[in-house]
Amino acid sequence: xxxxxxxxxxxxxxxxxxxxxxxxxxxxxxxxxxxxxxxxxxxxxxxxxxxxxxxxxxxxxxxxxxxxxxxxxxxxxxxxxxxxxxxxxxxxxxxxxxxxxxxxxxxxxxxxxxxxxxxxxxxxxxxxxxxxxxxxxxxxxxxxxxxxxxxxxxxxxxxxxxxxxxxxxxxxxxxxxxxxxxxxxxxxxxxxxxxxxxxxxxxxxxxxxxxxxxxxx
Amino acid sequence: xxxxxxxxxxxxxxxxxxxxxxxxxxxxxxxxxxxxxxxxxxxxxxxxxxxxxxxxxxxxxxxxxxxxxxxxxxxxxxxxxxxxxxxxxxxxxxxxxxxxxxxxxxxxxxxxxxxxxxxxxxxxxxxxxxxxxxxxxxxxxxxxxxxxxxxxxxxxxxxxxxxx
Numbered sequence: 001x002x003x004x005x006x007x008x009x010x011x012x013x014x015x016x017x018x019x020x021x022x023x024x025x026x027x028x029x030x031x032x033x034x035x036x037x038x039x040x041x042x043x044x045x046x047x048x049x050x051x052x053x054x055x056x057x058x059x060x061x062x063x064x065x066x067x068x069x070x071x072x073x074x075x076x077x078x079x080x081x082x083x084x085x086x087x088x089x090x091x092x093x094x095x096x097x098x099x100x101x102x103x104x105x106x107x108x109x110x111x112x113x114x115x116x117x118x119x120x121x122x123x124x125x126x127x128x129x130x131x132x133x134x135x136x137x138x139x140x141x142x143x144x145x146x147x148x149x150x151x152x153x154x155x156x157x158x159x160x161x162x163x164x165x166x167x168x169x170x171x172x173x174x175x176x177x178x179x180x181x182x183x184x185x186x187x188x189x190x191x192x193x194x195x196x197x198x199x200x201x202x203x204x205x206x207x208x209x210x211x212x213x214x215x216x217x
Numbered sequence: 218x219x220x221x222x223x224x225x226x227x228x229x230x231x232x233x234x235x236x237x238x239x240x241x242x243x244x245x246x247x248x249x250x251x252x253x254x255x256x257x258x259x260x261x262x263x264x265x266x267x268x269x270x271x272x273x274x275x276x277x278x279x280x281x282x283x284x285x286x287x288x289x290x291x292x293x294x295x296x297x298x299x300x301x302x303x304x305x306x307x308x309x310x311x312x313x314x315x316x317x318x319x320x321x322x323x324x325x326x327x328x329x330x331x332x333x334x335x336x337x338x339x340x341x342x343x344x345x346x347x348x349x350x351x352x353x354x355x356x357x358x359x360x361x362x363x364x365x366x367x368x369x370x371x372x373x374x375x376x377x378x379x380x381x
Binding site for chain 1: 247248251252255256263267268280282287288336339340
């Protein structure tokens with residue numbers, strides 16, 4: 001082993017280099033700093049995220065922003081406003097023509113949970129809360145339809161108003177279903193897409209039915 | 218050190234409970250009470266999760282989705298070297314508020330179920346889930362924080378003992 005005798009490492013050769021730790025989009029250091037941010041920043045950040053999602057629903061492009069940072073504020077606001085508008089004036093009177101407030105609430109949230117469970121059981125890759133988020137935000141066109149229907153009903157409740165309301169509700173129902181399918185069907189294998197789309201179709205159909213058959217007293 | 222945060226931590230939870238108990242005095246309308254309590258519960262959930270947790274006890278938890286769509290829950294604890302007396306009082310108020318309110322809502326759940334006032338059941342279930350979610354998240358943070366602190370200190374001692 002004569003050649004190995006010369007192998008020696010001098011002690012005063014400095015070893016230098018660079019160690020870089022690959023960081024993902026949410027590195028721990030970046031998030032530790034949000035532990036100390038002022039409260040106003042937190043509020044504004046969350047409000048902006050909610051606003052961006054509302055815009056995304058109205059113009060459904062295939063973007064993952066709606067899916068990545070889910071939040072349930074939008075669905076809550078939409079659900080409450082829809083349930084309020086379906087209430088029809090005096091809340092506790094026995095003659096109001098719309099379903100009870102709590103029923104609308106339960107239908108929307110329970111329906112969304114069932115659809116989510118269905119898509120997860122079919123092998124979807126989307127997470128539980130992401131799916132709830134998308135389904136909730138896509139109720140926005142139907143809430144707009146409800147608003148329009150109530151305004152039309154203020155003008156009158158004859159055949160013309162019914163036709164106008166029918167057209168508006170059908171258009172918004174189509175918009176809701178297309179928007180939510182654009183986001184949700186991608187996470188499914190291709191031969192299961194119809195199985196996932198059908199409950200979504202049914203869910204928005206039930207809500208549209210409630211909106212269309214609403215008659216104020 | 219954070220009197221405003223302590224106040225708000227308790228304010229939303231206690232207002233929700235008081236409104237639920239005395240809603241008949243405030244208003245005749247079921248809808249107004251329902252919406253008010255729901256909004257109070259939601260504000261409470263958001264403020265406890267995002268603000269009072271990190272201000273009063275230095276803990277935070279959230280959900281994160283990666284690029285490949287997998288979701289995981291992150292629990293984060295601030296490493297505090299010294300614990301002042303005022304922060305201990307605040308921490309105690311934080312944990313008491315966090316634990317007692319879900320228990321009260323569970324009591325409401327059973328009372329609503331047995332008195333058959335089922336229209337309130339949806340609200341009570343929402344209240345229980347929101348408050349229990351925060352409780353669970355923060356307990357997980359606390360336990361996770363202690364585990365990671367002990368891991369880090371043991372690693373420090375091990376590397377210190379390696380001979381040169």
